[in-house]
Amino acid sequence: MGSRRSFPRKLGLPGRAGVALFAAGLGLASPFAAAPASAQTADAPAGTWATPPPLGPGDAPPADTGHSDTTYKKKNECVQRSLGQNVEINFRPWGQDYLQLQKAQEIVRAATGSVGGNQKVAVIDTGVTPHPWFQGRVESGGDYVATPDNGAEPGLQDCDGHGTEVAGIIAGNPQDPKVGFIGVAPDAHIVSYRQLSENYAKDDSPQQPSAPPSGSNSQQPPAGGSSNSQLPPSSGGGTGGGSGTAPQQDNKGDNRQLQKEGTAGTLNTLAQIIRGIADSGRAKVINMSVDHCRAGTAPGDIQEGERKVQAAVHYAVERDIVVIAAAGNVSENCPQNDQADPNKPKSIVTPPWFSDDVLSVGAIQEDGSVAPFSVHGPWVGVAAPGTKIVSLDPAEHSTGLANLTIANGNPSPIQGTSFAAPYVAGVAALVRSMYPKLNARDVVKRLKATAQHPAAPGGRDNFVGYGVIDPVAALTANLPGDTGNLSLPKPVVQEATLPPADGISSTPMIVALAGTGGGVAALLITLFVVHTIRRNRSGSPPAR
Template sequence: MGSRRTFSRRLGVPGRAGVALFAAGLGLMSPFAAAPASAQTADAPAGTWATPPPLGPGDAPPADSGHPDTTYKKKNECVQRSLGQDVKINFRPWGQDYLQLDRAQQIVRAATGSVGGNQKVAVIDTGVTPHPWFQDRVESGGDYVATPDNGAQPGMQDCDGHGTEVAGIIAGNPKDPQVGFIGVAPDARIVSYRQLSENYAKDDSPQQPSAPPSGGTGAPPSGGESQQPPAGGSSNSQLPPSSGGGTGSGSGTAPQQDNKGDSRDLAKQGTAGTLNTLAQIIRGIADTHRAGVINMSVDHCRPGTAPGDIQEGERKVQAAVRYAADNDIVVVAAAGNVSENCPQNDQADPNKPKSIVTPPWFSDDVLSVGAIQEDGGVAPFSVHGPWVGVAAPGTKIVSLDPAEHSNGLANLTIANGNPSPIQGTSFAAPYVAGVAALVRSMFPHMKARDVVKRLKATAQHPAAPGGRDNFVGYGVIDPVAALTANLPGDTGNLSLPKPVVQEAKLPPADGISSTPMIVALAGTGGGVAALLITLFVMHTIRRNRARSSPPTK
């Protein structure tokens, strides 16, 4: 009791309260301990800038019109192949090894007979080129930029190159053991929606000119992120070994990506794509249930203002992602990339962010994905925030070359003849979307919100209170754990272990006889008894002598 009081007084709290506080502190040291409510939802406390205002009774996502909400015209030509040839890239991307995708795919294949073959993933992006390594597993979802000018179905033309790379990480399948690259769910189907493009701009001319013919050089990088495979380059440009992908410099192309990641932004001046059409597409997918997982590597970033402030387009997206999650769809989004217009949230108070990123802001219904680099650290371009849910590899990306008629891979984006690695949270998100598809394939009766909880619970938690922080959320995803872990409260066909009474297995007796101890104790007891009797007798004799002696004079 003394030590407990001393400890409690040092804390400045009463004794019992000190013990309770000490126990709570021990609980927080475990990444699997119950997290505070704010950490469990990955949101900041209510009333902060980082928390979106709640939806009202009248807030509903807009109906899907199936077409752009304004007229766009092409300003740049589409991405082209590097020097007109395929560059062989046979090494395995580090992200595949880091996530142990081979083992995860073996687990799903053994249990279901395929690796995501019964799943569809909607990719809302810059479109998806039907690369041969998709094996006709890409289907048209819709086009909210323009009618493809190459005769392709809506959503199946990717002028920027970004969407094809994203889809390749999810479901690319070379079917060649000599190729190191493979998608996370290589048997899954992709439903492509072209919702954004930096090669198109709003057409303000009174007469709508016909779209220019496809071809030529140059495709601007789909937005600044280390994205689309190479765009650009003249016939004299030389690529480094093991580079690849489309190219294109050409007039009007965007500047090459920098080390900050993607600078693309929805509703950015001079580009195609709005928050309104994003909300429409999400609503349409939920109404038709075209896919069980949505990947959105598209973001809208704006300065943080004050609690309760929200733009009209943001509110529509908020209602749409809530609608999709309520209709059993896993919604995954890139956490966003630092750029000139989207500064890093490195301020002292994390609940008053410099930048608000949509859709990740709506983390109650969206699983937002930050990026890590090869050493496991947080990628410097990955935007921080209380809405970050998990993280995945986002640097040195290898994926399908998005240029038309290409049958190879890309690991660089090229603008104005300058190569840069492909990187960004845009490419971390599809890793998570692919794993979500595998989990849905493995546990077909598991609801979407439970899939998201499973991905968070099995992630490699950071050493932070509640097992999460504002950099990687609940941690880097762990595909093998997500597919095999038995968790409390699991749903679907996942069997939980039954409690078993454990037998107490004490060590055997040492075999030493107890007789000597008994004899010793008996002897000691006898000696004590004899001593007591002797003392009693002596006391009695002295008392009797005292009584018989004559009094002293």
Template sequence: MRPTARKLGRTGRAGVVLLTAGIGVLSPFAPTAFAQQPTSSATSWAVPPPVDPNKLPTDEKKPDKPYKQKTMCVQRSTLGNVDINYRPWGQDYLQLQKAQDIVRSAKGSVGGNQKIGVIDTGVTPHPWFQNRVESGGADYVAPPLNGAKPSLQDCDGHGTEVAGIIAAKPDNPAVGFIGVAPDATIVSYRQLSENYEEDTSSSSTAGGGSSNAPTSGPPSGSSSLPPSNSGGGGQPGGTDPQQDDKGDQRQLEKGGTAGTLKTLAEIIHNIADRGDIKVVNMSVDHCRPADGTGGIEDSEQAVQAAVKYAADRGVVIVAAAGNVSESCPQNDQADPNKPRSIVTPPWFADDVLSVGAIDRTGGVASFSVHGPWVGVAAPGTEIVSLDPAEGSTGLANLTISSGSQTSPIQGTSFASPYVAGVAALVRQMFPDLDARQVIQRIKVTAQHPAAPAGRDDYVGYGVIDPVAALTANLPADVGSLTVPKPMVQPAQLPAGDATSSTPMIVALTGTGGGVLALLITLFVMHTIRRNRTTTPR
């Protein structure tokens, strides 16, 4: 508030000027303020209908239909090169080292005793997971090959890269890359694959794969970067690209691939009933054109019921916001409440924290789908993560298409695990918070965009701030979190002169003289004005 002046008295009387300084009080954003965003509107297609709990599916622990492998699995390649000392820009942008030091100092580990479910294309047990990868107990694509445990085979390479961002822990201190929560445990669920397709042969059975499926050969999608310049196995080419310059293009229920919303909902239900997994990353989604009525499909209702069921039981659901493609046009229409594309599960924003992607400039990545459901954002370009190829001990930073064409790893798929890792650290630091409180803490402490209510449809409530999420004292924390005791800060002033009273005498004398001079002046002015009033004109 600006200083204001107010004049007292009437003309002819002594004027007195009173200066008042207003004191502005700035209240921090309260988590409940974010939670109370509008969640229903008769004119908004962006808001899903109410949850129907009767749509919650039973987990059958198997694929929804028989699939067979159509494309050779990802293999190691020597295309590209990167210095192992290179630290991905996203780690510095998010100040992950500082955040990890805070958690390690307080808890003795960074993500220890935290289990994170990864619903994706499977996870290869890379040595830098250090045996911290578990099978979810079932495989929803096909029985794994070569004796692997269910969901611990990643033919596409996507899930391993996602899991690496969450929990990789290189054993070489020279390696610049590290996961967000490097002591956490990954629980893998293979639910999606672009290297498999429906098996329509008469001899196929649900959950089975083709006996003559290709299991090895030219690399499919990832270029690995070994810890040294030594060669790696495999030659480039021979398969379709797993992503292009717009980002990762995989979609649930996409023709010629494996993975449906039905099995996604089943897995979420399974995780909620397990009870030991409190954070889930889903770098998988389904995008469809908005129908203009706010309607919802049966398969979407199953996912909606599942994420509500899981959130009510303390599971933090983190999902990629989706990538622009021919089948998923950007929501750049004039009215944000009438989107062109609906993305599931991000659509169910009451129970899902969806993540958009930014690039190293801090700007929104061109491929990141906008929408009122976007919760926060994180780095999603120039990704470096674990090489997903079977038997690899290195890193990957490129994808390879047929003809040896390379492109960087990017997509909201890789922004989401940054947030899932931070959610695990928040759960470790504040074990008494429920799922929605964890999500609110991440939103409230994000770097808010310059928009009404501190959010927009591009980055949601802003780019995550892991350090703030782990250290901020928020209004809702009172009673549930330990609030530091106030401390008296000593004034940094020189010691007083206890042997001499001269400075005080001089000060008081000067003050008294000033007051006496003011009184004399007022008396003289009053006398002059009175004489003028009584003098005849």
């Protein structure tokens, strides 16, 4: 991932998109439940490419070994700060206003005394730099790439910068009213697992053992530089044997992938980490902004690593853990699912594919529309802001924010479904804090039920799922069959005081018709009398 340079931008505030329909399409008891969705919007039927084969009796997640399953070596230096001018970013990111996060945080703080302070969120990513705006709320979970070469605890070195930005959206807390940015759950704790890196690659040198624990590297990151800034495009990536800081993403969005050639991270270690979190109970929410994407082949086709992840996420949810994953980004190796039959996708994305146990998150942009890089699919659960991202600067020793990344030597905005997912993970942490009696599946139901549903049959589609999350509604709504702490409203009989349906009195019409009838009757009598007189006169003898 590239290093960062930060500078302020003015962002317009979009209108709220969609309508919060609280029970549509979720199977909740409601007299207003919508009809089943069409083939484009409903959950895919069994036997299609869009539905994974069910787990069998012998399918179980792998045991957590606590280290990588491959020896990796560093090929690029870690994300760095430049020597340029320190530029502050003091505006609020548009996503915070769009989701009304300030109001949601006030609600939780008033009810619980903190904003997620009793929650731990596991971040499975590229590691997390212990930025000062975490106030020490970041814990070591483990390292499945290599032993940190800067003396940090496992999982607390972020060479790519990706995981720190993800964790910042969840729990960053500047504690400075002049700084507009704040995390969704700014009092929550982060448990960091480094599972993926584009700055490391498999070590094929002959002197390496075939199955060692996590590797290490003696190279040290360069020092110095001002915070809140980004390497200029002409700058290299530090010193030592690396070839420069790797770019994080292109303009289509973050394109990192698990098991991508020349990078570190496998589906096997992802499954191990999920299993380990479930066994240890260290966190009640998992955020995975890491994906594996492949071309769909045939119904029933599933890879060994995918099956391990499927078993792991099911294992975790059954142990009361909310599992959140990014829906994936379009790339050369992950084409958009824009085919005619939604149940035969071009791309299958893991872990989102396992939507019975995983809440996957698509990305929207500032005007409320679906971000073009966000992968569509029947597994998409909800959506959240994923463009023009501002988060904690991931460079070591940084004390500020970042809103840019290096892409092909040029600065570009930070974007991707990777950054939409932590918005939802943060809200999930707030819901768990507000409703401690809700189990993991009920938390996910609440997030879906209170989302801003799209105008589609059943209240969902393959682009934003059940819609853009609505944190305020998720924290306050009374839903049919609610098992949370808030009491359900008591029904009250209202006296009917409605006016007549047409609102018009009939008296004037009756009077008018009566008068007309009387006039007609008088006219008929007059005509009869005149006719009789004339007839009598015509029968008299002539005068002389």
